[in-house]
Amino acid sequence: MSRTWVTPGGVHPPENKHQSVTLPIGQLPIPEKLVIPLSQHIGAPATPCVEMGQQVLKGQVIAQAVGMVSIPMHAPSSGTISAIEHRPIAHASGMLAPCIEITTDGADTWIEHQGISDYEHIAPRKLLEMVGNAGISGMGGAGFPSAVKLNPGRQRPIDTLIVNATECEPYITADDSAIRERAGEIIEGIKILSAILDHPTNIMIGIEDNKPEAIAALAPHVEGSGISVVVFPTKYPSGGEKQLIYILTGKELPAGKLPADEGMVCINIGTTYAIKRAVIDGEPLISRVTTVTGDAVGTPRNYDTLIGTPVRHLLEHNQFDEQAGGRVVMGGPMMGFTLPSADVPIVKTTNCILAPSYAEIPDDDPAQPCIRCGMCAEACPVSLLPQQLFWYAQAEEHDRLEAHNLFDCIECGACSYVCPSNIPLVQYYRAAKGDIRQAREEKVKSDHARDRFEFHKERIEQAEREKEVKRAARREATQQAKADHLAATANGSAVSSAAPSAPATPTGAVPSSSAADIIAAAQARAAAKQASPEDQRAKLERTIASAEQRLKMAEEKLAEAVDSDSGKQDKLSAAVENTRQKLEQSKSKLAELAE
Amino acid sequence: MIELIAQNPILAALVALVGLSILFGALLGFAAEKFKVVGDPIVEQIDELLPQTQCGQCGFPGCRPYAESIAAGDVINKCPPGGQSTINAIANLLDVPAPELDAEHGVESEVKTVAYIREDECIGCTKCIQACPVDAILGAAKLMHTVITDECTGCDLCVEPCPVDCIDMLPVAETIADWKWSIPAKPGQMIASDRRGEVSPAVHNEGAA
Numbered sequence: 001m002s003r004t005w006v007t008p009g010g011v012h013p014p015e016n017k018h019q020s021v022t023l024p025i026g027q028l029p030i031p032e033k034l035v036i037p038l039s040q041h042i043g044a045p046a047t048p049c050v051e052m053g054q055q056v057l058k059g060q061v062i063a064q065a066v067g068m069v070s071i072p073m074h075a076p077s078s079g080t081i082s083a084i085e086h087r088p089i090a091h092a093s094g095m096l097a098p099c100i101e102i103t104t105d106g107a108d109t110w111i112e113h114q115g116i117s118d119y120e121h122i123a124p125r126k127l128l129e130m131v132g133n134a135g136i137s138g139m140g141g142a143g144f145p146s147a148v149k150l151n152p153g154r155q156r157p158i159d160t161l162i163v164n165a166t167e168c169e170p171y172i173t174a175d176d177s178a179i180r181e182r183a184g185e186i187i188e189g190i191k192i193l194s195a196i197l198d199h200p201t202n203i204m205i206g207i208e209d210n211k212p213e214a215i216a217a218l219a220p221h222v223e224g225s226g227i228s229v230v231v232f233p234t235k236y237p238s239g240g241e242k243q244l245i246y247i248l249t250g251k252e253l254p255a256g257k258l259p260a261d262e263g264m265v266c267i268n269i270g271t272t273y274a275i276k277r278a279v280i281d282g283e284p285l286i287s288r289v290t291t292v293t294g295d296a297v298g299t300p301r302n303y304d305t306l307i308g309t310p311v312r313h314l315l316e317h318n319q320f321d322e323q324a325g326g327r328v329v330m331g332g333p334m335m336g337f338t339l340p341s342a343d344v345p346i347v348k349t350t351n352c353i354l355a356p357s358y359a360e361i362p363d364d365d366p367a368q369p370c371i372r373c374g375m376c377a378e379a380c381p382v383s384l385l386p387q388q389l390f391w392y393a394q395a396e397e398h399d400r401l402e403a404h405n406l407f408d409c410i411e412c413g414a415c416s417y418v419c420p421s422n423i424p425l426v427q428y429y430r431a432a433k434g435d436i437r438q439a440r441e442e443k444v445k446s447d448h449a450r451d452r453f454e455f456h457k458e459r460i461e462q463a464e465r466e467k468e469v470k471r472a473a474r475r476e477a478t479q480q481a482k483a484d485h486l487a488a489t490a491n492g493s494a495v496s497s498a499a500p501s502a503p504a505t506p507t508g509a510v511p512s513s514s515a516a517d518i519i520a521a522a523q524a525r526a527a528a529k530q531a532s533p534e535d536q537r538a539k540l541e542r543t544i545a546s547a548e549q550r551l552k553m554a555e556e557k558l559a560e561a562v563d564s565d566s567g568k569q570d571k572l573s574a575a576v577e578n579t580r581q582k583l584e585q586s587k588s589k590l591a592e593l594a595e
Numbered sequence: 596m597i598e599l600i601a602q603n604p605i606l607a608a609l610v611a612l613v614g615l616s617i618l619f620g621a622l623l624g625f626a627a628e629k630f631k632v633v634g635d636p637i638v639e640q641i642d643e644l645l646p647q648t649q650c651g652q653c654g655f656p657g658c659r660p661y662a663e664s665i666a667a668g669d670v671i672n673k674c675p676p677g678g679q680s681t682i683n684a685i686a687n688l689l690d691v692p693a694p695e696l697d698a699e700h701g702v703e704s705e706v707k708t709v710a711y712i713r714e715d716e717c718i719g720c721t722k723c724i725q726a727c728p729v730d731a732i733l734g735a736a737k738l739m740h741t742v743i744t745d746e747c748t749g750c751d752l753c754v755e756p757c758p759v760d761c762i763d764m765l766p767v768a769e770t771i772a773d774w775k776w777s778i779p780a781k782p783g784q785m786i787a788s789d790r791r792g793e794v795s796p797a798v799h800n801e802g803a804a
Contacts, residue, residue, distance in 0.1 A: 393778065430776035450647040453647065453658075456729060457657075
């Protein structure tokens with residue numbers, strides 16, 4: 001027997017597993033309606049590929065995978081598609097999610113399917129494709145698509161395959177009973193996995209010592225196969241991926257690393273059974289073993305349940321006593337969550353439906369203040385400081401939480417279990433994780449918004465610059481035209497007066513619109529003015545003559561107005577004054593010129 | 596020359612010191628040019644913390660100008676979209692006490708909103724497109740406009756210019772993907788009679804707030 005290591009912390013809650021293993025795995029009548037959520041796994045939800053009213057056969061693809069990390073969904077039984085809409089699903093939020101509803105016809109007719117028996121001679125890529133097409137995701141808890149997990153890439157060769165048969169959570173016996181009854185098929189599945197992963201040197205099945213029947217059932221099948229069954233003492237939570245890897249190999253996975261980074265793959269034992277069915281029998285994942293237990297049900301036992309079976313259907317066939325216990329928990333008492341309603345369907349990760357009586361699992365007592373006893377720190381399997389995390393979560397100090405490795409918390413609930421003050425610690429951590437994730441997303445969004453704003457500003461400025469350039473060009477063009485015009489007139493008069501500086505306006509330079517030309521034109525203009533005194537004199541004389549005439553007329557009009565005593569008197573006298581001034585100005589200029 | 600220096604220890608020291616100072620001066624001058632810090636790093640850091648809605652509620656045309664103003668000594672509580680958490684983060688960065696949000700610039704909204712154009716009422720005037728600081732509105736003159744909700748920062752600068760009032764600020768619906776657990780009621784706030792879902796209204800409000 002190989003050596004095992006002991007994880008820190010952990011708790012020993014009452015196991016309560018014996019109730020549900022007295023009977024073999026049972027079969028339920030096919031429910032009238034099956035509801036298949038499109039997202040039962042980590043990654044992109046599948047997209048429906050069926051229409052309302054369409055007839056589907058058992059095992060037919062009803063929703064296709066989208067992208068790399070996704071899985072398809074199959075019809076668990078034959079029937080008619082009766083709804084594609086949002087329905088309540090098994091989620092702690094109680095929110096709705098897209099689902100496909102099948103009204104079953106009871107015939108349970110299989111679609112044509114075919115497996116392969118000589119998987120040893122098939123390329124691993126083809127086997128992976130079969131696993132992917134069968135819609136298999138991890139059945140232990142998180143629901144990570146198995147085909148992705150089993151394809152770590154060439155740069156990460158796998159030398160250790162760990163099969164997780166720990167099932168450390170109280171009450172749950174789904175894996176235990178599956179091993180008891182299907183050990184041969186499970187080992188077959190592990191051999192297929194080994195073929196996919198190019199025959200890792202170490203293949204281990206990790207199992208707690210509270211399942212002696214399962215261990216005994218595995219023993220004959222593993223003999224001579226190179227697979228070792230490693231039995232270790234029962235403790236919660238030994239079934240966490242990182243915990244199990246430490247127990248079996250003594251290697252601690254660094255934070256943020258995947259087992260594949262260390263050359264390991266860890267897979268749930270229920271998943272290996274599904275892989276066997278997919279490859280050898282050609283059957284997609286459409287049913288799973290689910291434990292129905294708790295004092296509020298009549299006969300606690302395991303059922304081979306079709307995916308999509310409403311929880312209510314399971315409970316009704318098990319004499320559920322609603323008076324004894326109002327709550328229905330999906331999962332175990334440590335990590336499970338209370339269902340918002342019993343109408344939600346069983347999904348690929350549902351290993352247990354727990355309906356406890358109030359006497360069995362009483363409601364939590366109200367939380368008391370933290371007394372810093374430190375029991376949570378002793379119980380933590382990841383060696384975190386739960387009480388510190390609790391304080392920081394209350395104060396919403398996100399950077400401190402991250403510094404205290406909040407994201408290494410596996411939310412096992414051991415700290416809440418031992419807390420003498422009944423503080424719902426895990427909920428604080430979940431809330432804090434959610435807040436931090438949201439803050440990170442917002443940061444990404446705000447960076448994106450900043451980029452867009454900067455681009456927007458740049459664009460506006462660019463447009464403004466272009467406009468400014470155009471405006472300047474236009475202004476210059478008008479000035480040029482003016483200068484041209486003036487230069488032309490100045491030239492004309494300068495030629496007649498034979499002024500020496502008049503040719504300073506080079507007509508050839510007119511099309512160019514440089515500042516020098518404008519200055520030259522202005523200079524030419526000034527020169528032209530000065531250069532033609534005779535012309536100016538003639539002009540002034542004309543002005544004086546016309547002004548004198550106008551003055552005379554104005555004076556006449558004024559006299560007339562004074563005679564008739566009309567109201568125009570003021571205006572007219574002002575006009576006379578104006579004209580007189582202009583006349584005098586012109587006269588003085590003429591005198592200047594004469595000098 | 597060398598003899599003179601050798602005989603005159605004071606002169607030797609002087610020459611050595613002057614030589615060293617010229618050497619280090621040159622080195623520092625070179626470093627100042629070579630490793631010149633472009634822009635004001637504190638402005639960058641403050642800008643990183645601001646929510647980048649570019650809404651102008653602080654009185655500055657965008658987040659960056661406000662960041663520059665804070666770096667120059669302006670008060671840090673003028674940003675309603677960022678709310679108290681942004682104020683706290685900036686206070687932490689600048690090592691100053693965190694004030695409450697200045698109500699003069701608006702109040703922190705509980706829910707995130709995005710603009711939504713009632714498309715059959717839109718007359719295609721492009722006024723909202725010009726107002727949008729992040730180019731999140733799509734459309735052309737005399738043609739219907741629409742908001743790219745993924746890009747909308749919820750600044751509501753487009754609501755004001757709309758001549759037909761066809762833009763609404765709608766809260767973003769929570770989906771199952773971004774749902775998160777809430778912090779439980781503080782210890783001592785729930786009493787034994789509140790058990791089994793019968794949460795008293797006061798505690799319930801406290802928990803929701």
